[in-house]
Amino acid sequence: MLCRELMRTPVVSSHLDAPASQTAALMRTRKLGFIPVCDERGRVVGTVTDRDLAIRVLAECQSASSARLLASTPLRYVMTPGPITCLPDDELELAEDLMRRYHKSRIVCVDAERRPVGVISLSDIARRDRADRVGELLRAITEREVTG
Numbered sequence: 001m002l003c004r005e006l007m008r009t010p011v012v013s014s015h016l017d018a019p020a021s022q023t024a025a026l027m028r029t030r031k032l033g034f035i036p037v038c039d040e041r042g043r044v045v046g047t048v049t050d051r052d053l054a055i056r057v058l059a060e061c062q063s064a065s066s067a068r069l070l071a072s073t074p075l076r077y078v079m080t081p082g083p084i085t086c087l088p089d090d091e092l093e094l095a096e097d098l099m100r101r102y103h104k105s106r107i108v109c110v111d112a113e114r115r116p117v118g119v120i121s122l123s124d125i126a127r128r129d130r131a132d133r134v135g136e137l138l139r140a141i142t143e144r145e146v147t148g
Helices: 020-030 050-056 064-071 092-102 122-128 131-147
Strands: 034-038 044-049 106-110 116-121
Touching: 020 034, 020 050, 034 116, 044 050, 044 106, 092 106, 092 122, 092 131, 116 122, 122 131
Parallel strands: none
Antiparallel strands: 034 044, 106 116
């Protein structure tokens, strides 16, 4: 199976300079826990999760003034750089291997210019695969949390 057959589209993304609060609102509205972060050319340069926002922004709030300041913080200071990507025409097995290797539950499918065209999550794989295979992938992805 090719990644394009399983990836979810369209991709909701955000920009490096978008305020963290704006991205959090977008994620809430669209019911997303993960968004690719793009540069001025639309290339994926990082990702942000609901957990990133909670840990890297909200956990730093000591007062109402710091909360306002941090909420306006650009994503470039909150995102996880170096996104794990694959191409839509890659075999799904490659995407799974990358997810295993980098302990990621989501991978961004990009075009030749590294613009996001789809996202594959562990739950997408779970909906189409056998339980034992999904269980093995889940164990590999979460292994860092158990040993780290």
